[in-house]
Amino acid sequence: MNPADTIMAVSSPPGQGQRALLRLSGPSARALARLESCQPGCHRVRLAVQGGTLPAIAVIAHGPASYTGDDVVELLVPGGDAGLAHLQETLIQEAEARAVALRQAEPGEFTARAYLNGRIDLLEAEGIAEAIRAESDSHLRAARLMSDGGLGSVALELVDSLTHLTAMVEAGIDFTDQEDVVAIANDALEARLADLVAGLDRRLEGTTSIERIESVPRVVLAGPANAGKSSLFNALLGSERTVVTAVEGTTRDVVTESLLLETPDGDLEILLSDVAGFEAVNEGTDPRIARAMQAGAREAVERADLVVRCTAPGQELASLAEGIPVLDVATKGDLSPVGVSGHVVSVVDGTGVRELADLIADRLGARSNVLGSGMLALTHRHRTVLDRSMDAMVRARMLVLEAGEGVMPPAELIAACLRDGLDALGELVGRVTPDQVLEHVFARFCIGK
Ligand SMILES: Nc1nc2c(ncn2[C@@H]2O[C@H](COP(=O)(O)OP(=O)(O)OP(=O)(O)O)[C@@H](O)[C@H]2O)c(=O)[nH]1
Ligand SMILES: [Mg+2]
Incomplete structure (x- = not known):
């Protein structure tokens, strides 16, 4: 997924129709369509294709204020596959003549670019994929909650609390020689961790799996x-x-x-x-x-x-x-x-x-597949990540409890657990995301989105 390439994909269903849509994104998108001078917005244009011209509606967005964050050109052309094939052939020839990289987009690559360019977070990207696949009202609602921050706000609240707690624990390691920095006391730390674990537990109780909602x-x-x-x-x-x-x-x-x-x-x-x-x-x-x-x-x-x-x-x-x-x-x-x-x-x-x-x-198993109000639907990835952060908090609390009254627990170990919890939550919204997580998320998309 080289972001320097310009990518294109047919974004309308295959077959004959009144209009078909070709989407381009990348640094050469406007130049290849010979629409460099067009302002953002909707334009009636004639595109040069082999053997003539093609009337089209061009929807232009300049980066970074576009879906992907790059320049985006959407070309609505009459008819179906034949017209699109000619248009794509012309664009490929134009790219060769100008010596710029143009290639077919991979599934989900437009949305992956939006994520990599900071236009959306990973949960929003997943919500978009779910909305495309949704066949029931419930599935669509679950997708919206994923995109619109229902899950994101749970994660961010937890990230805030854990970051604060980690900072207080680390204060005991890094600044022990400074009088005005006081590390958190054992019982206060234990109580905060117990609160966080109970809060996340309650939140997980009000969740269901997206697989259940979509079936x-x-x-x-x-x-x-x-x-x-x-x-x-x-x-x-x-x-x-x-x-x-x-x-x-x-x-x-x-x-x-x-x-x-x-x-x-x-x-x-x-x-x-x-x-x-x-x-x-x-x-x-x-x-x-x-x-x-x-x-x-x-x-x-x-x-x-x-x-x-x-x-x-x-x-x-x-x-x-x-x-x-x-x-x-x-x-x-x-x-x-x-x-x-x-x-x-x-x-x-x-x-x-x-x-x-x-x-x-x-x-049929008598299990609900309808998203109740206040409920969140989680993918397997979300659930795994939240379970990991829960695990990390429970481990940190155990360390405090095992140290006993008056005995200082090993602050480095506690801080390491809390950092594990934070890393897991970072993966949820995509702040710290290994490549294989990204591949898994964007593989759920279709080509052209
Ligand atoms: N007495 C009685 N008649 C019924 C009952 N259910 C349906 N009928 C009658 O049976 C006839 C056929 O009913 P439908 O529901 O059209 O049957 P169907 O199986 O859909 O028939 P097709 O569409 O032709 O395959 C109608 O005259 C109904 O009024 C019932 O519970 N009791
Ligand atoms: Mg009948």
Whole structure:
């Protein structure tokens, strides 16, 4: 990641579209696009490309007041891959002619530059990566809290307290010959460390893992046509979301909605899908539509974390591939339940619907994946670093306690522990960050960001 290079990357999805975006960052970004004279802002321009010109909207930001901290040029050009390929080819030729370094950006390199140029800290960078990956509201909120300093302020508060304490302990080592410098007394040091450990412990209790927040289980209601799947789907959602009729083959598309299930651990968000009945035979349905309905249903079932297999009285159990987690439900429980096994429900009298929600949550592990208010979601890296700093504080406290009353604890050892704690916290916000930590953080990004 040589910061002297100018980097470029396509930052719009691949394929045909109305406009595509090429992003450049680095010392030669403006020169290579032949936009040196443009002021920061948005400009309508014509870019010279092989065999003609390309109309474009150029968004220009001069470093250091840009996303990356370097000069940034974003070129919005019409069409898709072909136009972008021509434009990139022209820029590469221009770089060769001017003998400047231009290359494709690595994943996350734009954000890595923002971090290296001091535009953002490491937690903000991680928050940006999480926001890009977020598929649920909860995940997006967790990402914002990461970026907007929720975790950063916890870390900085702790850094302040530990720095202060370290300074007081080190005063006893470095300035023992100076009368006006007094090292902290044992009992005061022990009490401060106990406070810090208890405070961090409380903070860690109010956290969850980002992995937990980002996993939203998929639950599919499947079974033969007319089993009452759509009726049950609507009953679980508490709204008339999908069409219900007595006609077999009513549901054609896969309909998916987010649903919150209550668990003792907090809310569990799931994606609940209603699909076409297996082998639905509705006379008059075009065979191509029937095939598409079956393919959609089977695909949803294959991707499911749990299939709620619905069977109405008189129907055969739908056969499912081995290994798919299944919860059997006997629908239309208000009618005579002849030979149907499983949890009994009826949408007519409401039997078993609430209990079914609890059963689904149980089968999925009944652990909340929704970020409660005041909670922080931590990545594995955050958790490891906070655990390390906690460890260091506990070790320092043990040294004080072991020294006993009236006996001075070894100040150098205590200071070394406190410094370990500070180093760990420094890694959290990126003040002291080994290269492998940086590589790990930015490897989670896509190219073009
Ligand atoms: N008595 C009774 N009828 C029900 C119940 N649930 C659904 N039905 C009726 O069964 C018929 C089919 O219901 P749907 O919910 O459309 O069944 P489905 O499994 O979605 O059917 P397809 O979409 O065609 O595969 C409708 O006439 C419903 O009113 C129930 O609990 N009790
Ligand atoms: Mg249906």
